[in-house]
Amino acid sequence: MKSWMPFEWIAALRFLQEGRMQSLLIIVGVGVGVAVIVFMSALLSGLQANLVRRTLSSQAHIVLLPAEEVARPQVAGEGALNRVQKQAQRLRSIDQWQQLRARLEGWPEIAAVSPVASGPAFAVRGDASKAVTLLGIDPGRYNRVVDLAGRLAAGELRVGAGETVIGIELAKDLGAEVGDKLRLTGAEGQAETLTVTGLFDLGNKGVNARNVYVGLRTGQTLLDLVGGVSNIDLALHDLDEAEDVAQRIAAESGLIADSWIRTNAQFVTALTSQRVSSDVIRFFIALSVSFGIASVLVVSVVQRSKEIGILRAMGATQAQMRRIFLLQGGIVGFLGSLLGSALAWSFLMLWRMLARNPDGTPLFDIGVEPALVAIAAGGASVVGILAALLPARRAAGLDPVVAIRG
Amino acid sequence: MADPVLHLEGLRKRYGSADTEYEVLHGIDLRLERGEFAALIGPSGSGKSTLLNLIGLLDRPSAGRLVIDGAETATLDDTALTRLRGERIGFVFQHHHLIPAFTAEENVAMPLLIARGRPDAAMFERAGELLGRVGLADRRRQLANRLSGGQQQRVAIARALAMSPALVLADEPTGNLDTHSADEVFALLREVNRQLGTSFLIVTHDPRLAHRCDRIIELVDGRIVSDRANEVAAGRSPVQGSAEETE
Numbered sequence: 001m002k003s004w005m006p007f008e009w010i011a012a013l014r015f016l017q018e019g020r021m022q023s024l025l026i027i028v029g030v031g032v033g034v035a036v037i038v039f040m041s042a043l044l045s046g047l048q049a050n051l052v053r054r055t056l057s058s059q060a061h062i063v064l065l066p067a068e069e070v071a072r073p074q075v076a077g078e079g080a081l082n083r084v085q086k087q088a089q090r091l092r093s094i095d096q097w098q099q100l101r102a103r104l105e106g107w108p109e110i111a112a113v114s115p116v117a118s119g120p121a122f123a124v125r126g127d128a129s130k131a132v133t134l135l136g137i138d139p140g141r142y143n144r145v146v147d148l149a150g151r152l153a154a155g156e157l158r159v160g161a162g163e164t165v166i167g168i169e170l171a172k173d174l175g176a177e178v179g180d181k182l183r184l185t186g187a188e189g190q191a192e193t194l195t196v197t198g199l200f201d202l203g204n205k206g207v208n209a210r211n212v213y214v215g216l217r218t219g220q221t222l223l224d225l226v227g228g229v230s231n232i233d234l235a236l237h238d239l240d241e242a243e244d245v246a247q248r249i250a251a252e253s254g255l256i257a258d259s260w261i262r263t264n265a266q267f268v269t270a271l272t273s274q275r276v277s278s279d280v281i282r283f284f285i286a287l288s289v290s291f292g293i294a295s296v297l298v299v300s301v302v303q304r305s306k307e308i309g310i311l312r313a314m315g316a317t318q319a320q321m322r323r324i325f326l327l328q329g330g331i332v333g334f335l336g337s338l339l340g341s342a343l344a345w346s347f348l349m350l351w352r353m354l355a356r357n358p359d360g361t362p363l364f365d366i367g368v369e370p371a372l373v374a375i376a377a378g379g380a381s382v383v384g385i386l387a388a389l390l391p392a393r394r395a396a397g398l399d400p401v402v403a404i405r406g
Numbered sequence: 407m408a409d410p411v412l413h414l415e416g417l418r419k420r421y422g423s424a425d426t427e428y429e430v431l432h433g434i435d436l437r438l439e440r441g442e443f444a445a446l447i448g449p450s451g452s453g454k455s456t457l458l459n460l461i462g463l464l465d466r467p468s469a470g471r472l473v474i475d476g477a478e479t480a481t482l483d484d485t486a487l488t489r490l491r492g493e494r495i496g497f498v499f500q501h502h503h504l505i506p507a508f509t510a511e512e513n514v515a516m517p518l519l520i521a522r523g524r525p526d527a528a529m530f531e532r533a534g535e536l537l538g539r540v541g542l543a544d545r546r547r548q549l550a551n552r553l554s555g556g557q558q559q560r561v562a563i564a565r566a567l568a569m570s571p572a573l574v575l576a577d578e579p580t581g582n583l584d585t586h587s588a589d590e591v592f593a594l595l596r597e598v599n600r601q602l603g604t605s606f607l608i609v610t611h612d613p614r615l616a617h618r619c620d621r622i623i624e625l626v627d628g629r630i631v632s633d634r635a636n637e638v639a640a641g642r643s644p645v646q647g648s649a650e651e652t653e
């Protein structure tokens with residue numbers, strides 16, 4: 001007997017040890033349940049994180065637009081570009097955007113602030129002509145909102161005077177390569193011939209076909225927006241805060257602030273309902289696990305009624321008997337959760353080996369986080385204790401006379 | 407004069423619900439003094455076990471007064487009764503109820519462990535000492551269910567003594583044992599009684615054993631029909647010759 005262990009722990013552990021087969025089976029049962037829950041959670045959060053990352057690879061978390069702009073976009077997926085294409089009237093600049101930029105950079109939630117001059121334009125090369133979205137950017141800032149530099153398929157990200165970076169789709173459409181020239185014409189007729197310095201692939205065909213990046217100054221000139229910016233793109237530290245932060249910025253600045261959550265409403269709804277349905281499944285797994293624990297303990301109370309009677313005769317109170325059985329539930333839950341976490345970890349390893357892209361890279365990145373294991377262990381222990389409530393009550397309420405005579 | 411170890415007045419026990427109710431014990435009056443070694447005899451169904459369970463605070467009387475070692479029990483709640491039981495009363499049952507998951511030593515230390523909440527060296531020392539007293543010093547670490555019936559019963563006696571109770575209740579302690587083991591166990595009870603002054607109330611069907619007690623109380627149909635001192639046993643010299651001699 002370990003000397004630090006209270007009587008109830010000693011008795012609970014001994015009872016579990018003695019009912020070896022029963023204890024083992026229920027611990028495995030709990031373990032399988034926990035494994036499914038942990039595996040599902042890890043898979044789902046990996047999958048969702050991956051989907052969100054892909055969706056946001058070509059989008060800002062929040063886009064700020066001038067307040068009175070009439071044609072507000074409702075389009076999901078391609079953020080900046082659809083918005084500007086739809087508006088027929090002249091582009092408007094955000095008032096005093098430099099001050100606003102400086103102010104927003106002071107917000108702790110905001111990771112990056114990138115003013116952009118963007119609007120519709122035509123790209124012409126030889127006979128080929130395409131409607132495009134022109135984005136005048138400061139590459140250092142823009143890169144922290146959309147990782148353009150990291151998604152280059154060819155060339156480099158250089159947008160000095162007379163230079164442009166275009167998507168691989170547009171390059172194909174125009175038959176252009178790095179080093180080739182193309183002519184850009186803005187809505188007001190300003191035109192300039194630029195050299196293609198790089199090709200990007202943002203993982204979205206529409207974006208790859210339409211976005212044309214130039215320096216901020218070039219963009220302002222071509223879009224007749226000298227000194228101004230049409231929008232400010234923001235990146236946040238925490239994606240989930242986007243809507244909240246957007247509303248606060250809108251309230252403070254009087255600008256329109258569109259969060260990715262709003263512009264991708266359908267997508268976000270799909271993610272949410274996916275999560276809800278998995279919560280429901282997890283709840284029912286936990287429920288059936290707890291019924292399993294409860295039924296094993298109820299049987300154990302019956303089997304041990306004589307021992308319960310003896311312990312009571314020797315001075316064990318009802319409260320002590322109750323605790324002995326609550327502890328057994330908790331211990332079974334806890335051990336089961338450890339087993340389950342180990343199982344889930346092996347499932348995930350297996351899954352990582354099997355689920356791969358054609359090129360052999362993992363489909364997406366998932367792992368068992370320590371926090372998830374801790375939550376599973378805590379949760380399963382609590383579920384075990386709750387499941388033991390009824391058996392523990394029966395054990396405490398057992399008539400010692402009947403128990404001893406039996 | 408000191409309180410008696412046990413004092414019963416008009417103790418009654420009824421079973422069943424309102425219309426099917428029947429009474430098993432019809433007003434028992436009884437006093438047991440410190441150090442008494444008494445036998446409770448009577449035909450099957452006369453209420454011996456029922457009475458012992460009431461005295462042992464395992465069950466509650468329907469009416470009457472029950473005083474254990476000076477403590478009135480009528481007003482106590484379940485927890486208080488359990489405490490009193492643990493501290494003042496030791497049990498030896500017919501079917502040597504040890505807890506199989508624990509060793510002999512742990513079984514003996516169990517009442518101490520329950521009372522104190524955590525194990526300590528002193529309680530195992532005491533358990534070892536008691537096991538030595540019942541002649542099982544070398545079986546300390548053996549699991550209870552690996553012991554013979556007689557050995558188990560001796561462990562049960564050691565356990566009953568762990569808290570140095572004022573009163574030990576034994577319900578047919580030798581009922582499951584062969585004659586030889588029964589004699590040994592009985593001799594042991596007698597020895598403890600003589601050496602420690604612990605009071606005993608022993609239910610037995612064996613007249614041979616009953617006649618080795620100082621006092622014989624006879625119960626028939628829930629009433630005490632006779633209660634007499636047993637001169638032969640009482641007059642004998644202590645320790646020596648409980649097992650060997652017959653009346």
Ligand SMILES: Nc1ncnc2c1ncn2[C@@H]1O[C@H](COP(=O)(O)OP(=O)(O)OP(=O)(O)O)[C@@H](O)[C@H]1O
Nearest residue numbers: 421422430448449450451452453454455456457611
């Ligand atoms: N829990 C109970 N419910 C109803 N009746 C009971 C209960 N316990 C005992 N009885 C009845 O009380 C009477 C006395 O039983 P008890 O067990 O005290 O007899 P006993 O003298 O110990 O008999 P034995 O020598 O066979 O052990 C019996 O008629 C029995 O049926």
Ligand SMILES: [Mg+2]
Nearest residue numbers: 454455456577
């Ligand atoms: Mg009986």
